[in-house]
Amino acid sequence: LENGLARTPPMGWLAWERFRCNTDCKNDPDNCISDRLFRTMTDLLISEGYAAVGYEYINVDDCWLEKERSYNGHLQPDLRRFPYGMRDLSNYVHSKGLKFGIYEDFGNYTCAGYPGIIGSLETDAYTFASWDVDYVKLDGCYSHPSEMDKGYPEFGFHLNRTGRPMIYSCSWPVYQIYSGIQPNYSSIIESCNLWRNFDDIQDSWSSLESIIDYYGNNQDTIVPNAGPGHWNDPDMLIVGNFGLSYEQSKTQMAIWAILAAPLLMSVDLRTIRPEYKAILQNRKIITVDQDPLGIQGxxxxxxxxxxxxxxxxxxxxxxxxxxxxxxxxxxxxxxxxxxxxxxxxxxxxxxxxxxxxxxxxxxxxxxxxxxxxxxxxxxxxxxxxxxxxxxxxxxxxxxxxxxxx
Ligand code: A2G
The missing domain is CATH 2.60.40.1180 (Golgi alpha-mannosidase II)
Structure with a gap:
């Protein structure tokens, strides 16, 4: 998508793989999807040196919403977990010099069952712009993949119309591939800054291997689609979590750099061990990932x-x-x-x-x-x-x- 953004693959932190849909702030206040979690990660991105090497986005994933829209049809966060609202959280992230990302779904519901954007594309685009959102991930659960060729560009049109530059992350191709539809990558390149091609990453070497194999086995169709402003997204970095050994963690970081992949860490920055942090902060490898030619390997x-x-x-x-x-x-x-x-x-x-x-x-x-x-x-x-x-x-x-x- 030529919106001036993501000239190199986006870098930041994304909640999903590590924190999932933990909404139990009563029993697990430190790890639930909440205002506090994102403020904490914002602070650590800076104090622990991640921002200095290029990590910039603090991205909310699923499970931030209230179960219903407001009386006037607007999206609203769960106020028990986001008591100051999303605009205030976004302001906090911006006040630290970082950028703020949010998650929604093209269908009737998000994957975890919260309200989707169907029927409210324009309203929701304006809601995100009014919260000063910088990055929108649009998932594809509870929708018809055959409608995505029309729907994803339509939401992109509304994002654009707000006048606020927002990175647009699409899950469009992966859901189409699952339902046997050949993705129209030229249209996806035009509408999205990045897109998911394959399965969600899980906290294991076998999951990582399956992703590496997918990108290798399908490289002839996938690789030519990457370039400045438009990237293939093999999913989050899981370096520093429970499932990968030290060697395997180095492998993920290296292969992600070869793939010109977005570097979205999903890890607890409070407890990550120093050797894993060093992998994520390896400037030489980040420089490869961020190479200005943007040719995927x-x-x-x-x-x-x-x-x-x-x-x-x-x-x-x-x-x-x-x-x-x-x-x-x-x-x-x-x-x-x-x-x-x-x-x-x-x-x-x-x-x-x-x-x-x-x-x-x-x-x-x-x-x-x-x-x-x-x-x-x-x-x-x-x-x-x-x-x-x-x-x-x-x-x-x-x-x-x-x-x-
Ligand atoms: O919903 C989907 O599985 C997403 N996958 C995953 O990344 C995460 O956002 C999850 C939240 O419920 C894709 O977007 C392909």
Whole structure:
């Protein structure tokens, strides 16, 4: 969507995967979906250094609403849990220099059974604008996926008409895919800043693996749709929760950067362990994710549990891109695997070579020619992610170049 927003994938915090639909503020005041939770996460995003590395949005997900609309048909928050209203919460987030996101659903109900926007598209768009919302996630439960081609753009039209710039996050393709409809991605690109293609992430390695496989197996249809203003969304980062090991957490962060994915952490920032926080705050990997070219990477090799993923990034020299390259070990034999490959074999052909750097470990490989064999040791369910910066050369260079050939 060309609304000037999300020129790079959005970064922030999103409640759902970690806090779900916990509405029991009586017995669990620290973890229920409430004003207090979002203010706390706002404060921690800043005091713990997340904002400084680019995390910007504080996003509410499902279960913030009252069970019914107001007498005049307006959405209203559950006032026991959001006693000051959403405008006040939004003001608080803005007062800290951050941006505020909210959740609704295209259908009759949200997935958790709260009022959806059907029949109130214009009213709700204006309600969000009046609360100074910066980001709207529109889910797709309790609706007909065949109506989404009309309905999602229609709500986008109303968002636009408010005059307030709001990121528009759509769940449109995933619900269509579930019901056997081929998504019309050119229309989705036009209407949405990001969209979900696949299953909700759960707190497990198997869930993460299934998402990585989906994006790899379907890359030919998915990858070309990404670019500045319009991104594929493989769902939240679950780094720092209960289900992923340290290695697996590094894998998610690395692959999300290769995928040019939105970086929406869903984790308890009060209790996250330092080593997981360091993964989420890895500036070198965030820089890959946020590369201004906005080209989504691909799985370029997959054999016997070893995968190589590559993403073209800046700087470009003549027609040669730089790359981020992730080596992923899906084997479960309990011992690190050696991977040895030349840069040329991965499509890195610039005659001046590349400066290679490891993005997790402090290893600088120096400048390597395309014929150099690079050798990495990849831990089981772990990753090695490198950055290869193209070097100038003064020899003959080809003028046509396909980053994936
Ligand atoms: O509703 C759906 O399952 C959402 N999935 C999920 O992200 C979360 O918002 C949940 C809340 O009830 C999609 O948007 C695809």
């Amino acid at each position: 691909k799985r370029i090799y997959k054999h016997k549990g070893i995968e190589i993923w590559a993403r073209p990034i800046t700087p470009i020299f003549q027609n040669y891109f730089s790359y981020a390259i992730a080596f992923l070990n899906r084997r479960t034999d309990g011992t690190p695997s050696d991977v040895a490959v030349t840069l040329a074999e991965m499509g890195l052909l610039a005659p001046g070579g590349y400066r290679i750097e490891d993005l997790y470990e402090d290893v600088d490989y120096g400048i390597l020619s395309p014929q150099t064999k690079i050798k990495v040791k990849v831990n089981p369910s772990g990753v090695v992610i490198l950055r290869a910066d193209v070097q100038p050369s003064y020899g003959r260079v080809s003028t046509t170049y396909n980053p994936f050939k």
